[in-house]
Amino acid sequence: MLGALVAVVLLLVAPAGAAQAAGGEAMQSFAAVYDVQADGSMKVAETITWRFPSGEQRHGIFRNIVVRMGYNNEENRYRYYDLTDVAVSSPSGAPDAFSVSDYGAAKQIRIGSATEYTSGTQVYKVSYTLHNVLNPITADGRPATGTAPADTVELNYNVFGANELTERDRVSVTVNAPAAATKVLCYSGPSGSTTQCSGSAGDPSRFSAGPLASGDAMTVIASFPASAFGDVHADVRTGGAGSSVGSEAAPAVNAAAWIGGIGAPVLALAVMGMLVWTRGRDERYADLTPGLSPVPSPAGGPTGGTGPTRTAGGTGTAGTPATVRGGSPTVAVQFQPPKGVQPGMVGTIIDETANPIDVSATVIDLAVRGFLRIEENEGGGMFSRTDWTLTRLEPPAGERLLPYERSLLDGIFSTRGDVVQLSELKNTFATTLKSIQRQMYQEVVTRGWFRSSPQTQRGVWQGLGVVIAVLGGLLLFYGRPAISAILGGGFSGGVALGIGLVLAGVIVWVLGGRMAAKTAEGSAVLAQSLGFKEYLTTAEAGQIAFEEASNVFSRYLPYAVVFGVADRWARTFAEVARAAEAANQPLLMPTWYVWSGNAFPDFTGIAAGVESFSTTSTGTFTSTPGSSGSSGFGGGGFSGGGGGGSSSGSW
Template structure:
């Protein structure tokens, strides 16, 4: 509802307590003036934050309570959505007017930021989106006990969102910081790392030192039996013959997964190139000028509607949907800032694995198999760590310590080698695998088999995506280096003029495309959920924030 004339927050007092467990405990006292009857107020607090470069992170909130100045409770409800929560305070059957006090308490998990030289609270104490003015603001920030007061850094920002003004007063009493301002307030407090408690395992004496050497032998024997019975490939001819065509009905990405039993960025890049060859998209190379150097970007252009195209495999359609959405064209650099694009990678992989299982080339999803045995290996390592550590006598010499920890390191190596070996191909999968290896041999030595391809139209482009996933694109291009091929119609970029096409140089460009796709697909939040408030901070930055009004 629209605020009444004269409605205001006369005082906003934020009490921010940093717990030794890393949780931020927040108490906000909002002294609100209603010139006329209203039901109450609402307080909006974001939980989803987006950095300047498009990365997103969440700060979960919990433990809400709302009381009056005398400690009696207000009626309230917490409404959640994708971007935050709204604490709606008041009774729809009652109205209030005049001065009212609302004391809101809650906990924020993940609100702190961690850097190499300091830990930090960067928090928008009031929010910048209130529908009424805020006349006076105070903030008290309490740090974990033991933080030396002379090591604490303090900063504040005031004004509209994005402002770098410091119209505030900062004081300190021991490890407690006091800040006062006359409007929206964002606070930054930093302190040396190491004041958040860390639990360490206790050591106990157990078995004699020589016993641990038996453990990696036992683990290795068990894992070998598991691999022999459940992970060993069975079937196939046992020989590899040169093949002049890829395995029937398998796309480049499916061949890539069949070969190394994992879906990766190279499989996705090969799919993009294959879709371009088949006329679904066009790839444009874009030169971006910087202050000193130039860089490359790539623009993908949708050439035809694919929504109802039965000629696309599920993973191909998924890639097109993720890349384009409802847009006719998109640059790879823009995809880096779309957190959803990074998250869709697992969905694309799942479709690839599912297709190969449906084609009876794998008995089950290779990724699921790795996860299953990876969890088993992790359990073994956990048992090994605590068990072997318990076997280490207190005060043992370095020589005895080495005897205990060497078996653990051997166990780690055995587990790391075991998990990737467990996905297995079916007999049909082994036949397709041998066929793909034969096709790889052909692509790598195509000059020897000129009669097999010289009459085929567009053979270089047609097999290029397969050469990419098989790791022989450079050798495949070398075969066509001096044949004067026309440039592909689906690619626009440097060196693509009439008579200027160079197959080897073009493959180098495809490697660059692969790097760009990799950067876009795996772009994810970095170690800290955002930048430091001490360098480049502003009002409205950091966690917290939001606003509110009356209803």
């Protein structure tokens, strides 16, 4: 029977695993060497083997290295890790040009070329130095001060933060230091996890973990004698049991456990598959052109698709028009966005998620509509990039804000006056962001695109999957020995039942992620949105009239940011501007975005600035405080509980 169980397990997990191995994006390996210096800095050398999605091309990868973290929950103080000496190469021959820029509370090392592509599996070597990484610790585990000298020096560092969404197959870290480590700890898993990974003290100290799933953090802690180091300090700045059943019952209980272990994942797959087929697929209007929805006929009933139609994006229609489930929307070019559908709503309907980039695009849209002005401010230093000043303006007449838009505007300005630097929002805006995202989900329900929040639809099923999997794990590690003792003998079926429940939970979690289904009206809006994206990526300069060009550029730019095609949109308008100049009809530049370039502003410069703003604001909005200078030993350590950290992705 054990062979049968293994066969069922392999049958259930092989397709998903094979698909991931064949086409899923992941770090096949991440090997880092941390050379800890006597002055408290750390030289980092990373060797990253990156598997790009099968059949897709990318420009390269990026690494977000945290350099600012809140310190000991102290208001208006943060810990800073200065990042210098960045170098990048690719032994496999991938494009290895790089740039370093601010990304919220991190520095982003963006590797690759905008004019070159790469694919398959590539190797990148990334090196840099982080300063003031070590913590001086007293004998009783507190941060050392002038009156309480250090007994040890600790490296308590997040190799990855919980915001690392790329899966990692293998992770290894080697720590070299002026003296051998006396003790080490390693944690991995979701933020706050106390699950330990492999770590060995010595000279050098070594750590390993894997595989790490999306959202798993990893923290390494190593303690060294303070005598081997100089003046080590944190750079803290001001800113911002029961009776026996009897052995006669054991065979029946074991048989039932085996049946449950095999049947649980099969039942989960059958039930969830049926639910996805009947409720998890998008609806669409039958016999209507994609992107259109029915309107009431003159008699008051639905037209059935033969009478007048209107564009999608409204609030509903009379009657109950025929709908079907499934199928992909047919995309036809649309020369304007869906009527009354803002960029943040387009981003939410496209992937059924209110992403931070949708919020950033909303800020840009509010600027285009006259609610605020965005002004670049050049920073100083080799790796510093532009900060932005946001200025609240008098609300334009005739313009009304949706609830999530007003919350966003108030969240930026209400406690800081009418002028605020984007960088001032770091480590403080994440709670406001979550509220805005909840309102965006409510808005798509109000508009009739979903019957309930897509986040809730996914969350309920995925939460159930987690509960089932946890029950299986508890049975494996805790319940099985207890039941075996009650039965007065072995409980071999407990392994099968535990594994079966874990697999069932995984199946429910995975398929639960597909339970956010759009209504027919939502599918109509999706079709129009995809059609508008097609226009933004194929528009030609000769199609755009000079007298409309400036207005069209600004109105459509936030949508281009959501779609990730802002650079393409800007190049089109650069051609329009040249043609207009030749015809002695120069175009007016937008006033809602104040460019800080050293020459006259142009469309490509403004679009590049806006795209950089959207990237930086996304990181700023999601940044949270988290570092301290206390010891990671003594029971207080956990995954993600150290200083620094990183996340990655491809572009």
